Amino acid sequence: MNRKARAIWRGTGRDGTGDLSTDSGVLSATPYSYKTRFETEPGTNPEELIAAAHAGCFTMALAFQLQTAGFTPEELATEAVVSLESEGGGFRISRSALTLRARVPGIDQAKFDELARNAELNCPVSKVLKAEITLEATLEA
Incomplete structure (x- = not known):
């Protein structure tokens, strides 16, 4: 895909x-x-779009984690704050801070924490923030 x-x-x-x-x-x-x-x-801006992608990806990943474990969330609400900082002569994205509020009937805190952490580590956007980047550049006349 x-x-x-x-x-x-x-x-x-x-x-x-x-x-x-x-x-x-x-x-x-x-x-x-x-x-x-x-x-x-x-x-x-790019950082806002990365924040939206990370919040959406993580939240969906957690919904799948919960489903697999036999839980149905009533609501998962995630905010992502992407930080852009000065670095040398430019900038870098230094972090993406996820804040989750969840209503999940029947789950205990330990299981919830385990599934949330697993979703954070394994959602594709979390992984891409650490990924190899490739570039193919063409200069047109």
Whole structure:
């Protein structure tokens, strides 16, 4: 299974603008810029999208863990906060902090903690945050 997203950027890093699109259409020429990333202008940014992906992936992984263990959650609500920090002349994503509130009838704390930790370690987005990155770059005339 492959999923695609595209980014287009016009101009310099600080004064330019771009847009993001996905094959599903959920993002369709969604604006992003220096101001949406480092200030408060409306639009999105890569860190926000990573946070949404991590929260969604982890929460679904936990739902599968619970199902396999014989539990049905009433609600799993996860917030992910992705931190961007200065590093040398650039930036790096230093962490993704997940905060989960859950209502799961019949489960004890120890089992819940075990399943939540397993979901955090094994959801694909947690793994990609530690993954190898490949790049194929072509300069067009």
